[in-house]
Amino acid sequence: MSRHKSSMLFMIAVVLAMAVALSACAPAAPTAPQPAPAAESPAQPVSVRLWHMEQPPHRVQRIQQLIDEFNAANPGIVVSQEPQNWGEIYTKAPAAVAAGNAPELLFAIPDFTPILKDLGKVQPMEDLVAEMDALYSFYPTAVEPYAYDGHTWALPLYNMAHSLWYRPSVFAEAGVEPPKTWEEWEAAVEALTRDGQYGIGLPANKHLYTDQVVYDFMVNAGAEEIYNPDGTLRFNNPQTVEAYDFYSKLYRFSPPDSPNWTWGEAEACFANRTCAMILQFTVITTYDTQAEGDPNDLGVIAIPHSPNVEESGTIAYSNAVMLLTDDPAKQEAAKEFLRFLLKPGNYGRFLNMEPGLFLPVTEAGSQDETFWNDPLAVKYRSQIETMIANARNGRLFGFTNGNTFPSIAAISAQNLLAQTLQMVVIDGKPAAEAVAAGQALMEEAIGE
Template identity: 25%
Template sequence: MKAKKKIATVGIVTALFGSVLAGCGNEEKATTKESNGEKVQITLAGWSGNPAEQKLLKQTLEDFEAKHPNIDVKHEVIADQYMDVMKTRLIGGKGPDVFYLDAFEAPGLIETGAVEPLDKYVKEDFDVEDFEKPLLEAFQVKGKTYGFPKDYSTLALFYNKKLLQEAGVEVPKTWDELREASKKLTKNGVYGFGVSPELARSLYIAESNGGDVVKDNKANFASAEVIKALQPIVDQHNIDKTSVEPKEVGATWGGEMFGQGKAAMVIEGNWAIPFLADTFPNTEYGTAEVPTVNGKKGTMAFTVGYVMNSASKKKEAAWELISYLTGKEGMQTWTSKGFALPTRKSVAAKLGYDKDPLRGPLVAGAEYATVWSDDSNLPIIFNNFNNQFLSAFLGKRPLEEALKEAQTQANNEIKQK
């Protein structure tokens, strides 16, 4: 089994690298055609969004084509198994010119050589410094930039105004205050705090005592520093009994649990705002920056970038598209309805999101957020973490025991790659 997994991994990397080489031979010819002003068609691939988001993207692409009459954009939507489909197409030499890449998947795909470094295409007027730094760094490896983030969300504290007022509770600013507030808010079938017990929501907390969840591209979450940082989350559920995870109250996720009034506070992202407006319009709530841990601000950020296929034969046109979509004008159109937040500080300010009562705390967190991304083995590491952390959260076993077992399993799987 070990040999088979090793061969499979090498095969993917080798095949992707081979497709890169195959694309290089025609680059000069393609570039010449573009410079002669002939009509060029490029392909943009991504996953599907809701109808409103699709309409915004369509408008942004139409605006791009109007400003670049020599470039046509073919937009392809991959509805299921996006990364599996993308990797297969890249291996087969049929990858799109430009495509979405989640920061979570970026390290692994960049490692294969399938993503084009973009630094040589960037001109001074593109204003790289305008991007929120943590979001940009998610697509940088060893001093090279492989993508530019198109949008993002951080996490913020969502709180039910009525429930906090009735309990005489102020909006908590520290994690200790949140735990104490939860005790006063837990009554009449309502829990003080709704939790999503997974690494994607708690990575910044796990590392708040100086520990590393991932070290040398291996699982390190059973370290004493990480366990100490996470123990209060487990204790609040099992000792205080003032927190709950969605399934325990018949909900599917934190936003639903909050909207149903089963949790007075949750930590969620920008996606919860349109959801609550549509599904629970009568819920009176506010948002605030995530409470500090050990006196330090922290939150998570989730971002997606536009990247270029390194085997593309139409790289000049591909860059024109990326630079427009992640430029100030294109980004303003794409994020104008608030479904996604702009990764450029100037666009967030122009649209008023930095001062928005609900989105302001989410925007404020971008400059200090921990991006949901790490080394190439993070997918293996987080799967094993989540399985065992949930068991500890639910009181089925001690946290230290659960995470030690999960770490061993994760690192065994990494060895067998």
């Protein structure tokens, strides 16, 4: 009971005692029926609003199912979801913070978190991260992009990582083995370009998808570091030039509409067999619903690497959730919901709001029965296992080797990796000249 309520009850008791004492001195009066004392109002439940950018209806439905289960089991808490979209959230969320109307929980990716953090509303999450890590064992690469300035600013929820997708039957028909090196990859792409089929589909749009695929090449050329440790840019280096040059070599075997591609066009090119290979987070849903749906003829491997790199790497996005309230009751309610989501039995179902796309960020999650018993996960288990393995060697530009450079948000927002690529594959500039120009654009973007 609160001190305020105790004081109020004491005051009421004193008043009643005085009334009794006064009545003893007064003449007796006929008694009248007295109304029953009013019942005390029950405490209001703690409300928690969740903003996320997973708009497709089946994802919203799965999240709502989990919310309903949590609310039923926790009558003192009411969680609600408000789906947003990535096209607006970079401006909408800061505006909500400024207006004092921010949600308690907001999904995030690494280059989005610093924007909110700089507004002073994002709460440190290292205590909850440590608690969940002790129980479920986070993959370190999932946590690293959110750990800087002495705190961990978000709780990882799921991962997304690129792999190289192909059909084994198409490779076998062309006498091609799955490539591991760039030399093997280039030979395979050339051999597979025939009879209306392109050896590979590579984007060239000034778009985030192109940024992502370009970075796949950079990682596998040893150019994953865009910054020096002191925060200056090192984009213009021989490894980056090598990555852009090799991209241009493979791009010769990509469809002519590649400059207009986003993720969907690449998946469609693979599904209709126009592209023999693509780099993508997943093709499982489109392959299963729009193509053959034969799990034995869907191949996925790590992205081939240059001779100067020992093992393959990939771009990987650790998606997380930020806490945006300093109210202790709301903080604890929000954390309780996150504990619920990461608990095995719930976590696998959360990931399978889109089977084969969202990958676990914990060891326990990778073994969660509810992650593997979804029909698509059962059907494509071997492919998903390979995706998880590839994701463990993931990187993200601006967030590598324990360094975090918030200015990457300006580079990413302007798609400068993709713009640099366009100089090479569309304008015909030599890779070295384009990369030098790209660094100049980046320096201008971040005010260096």
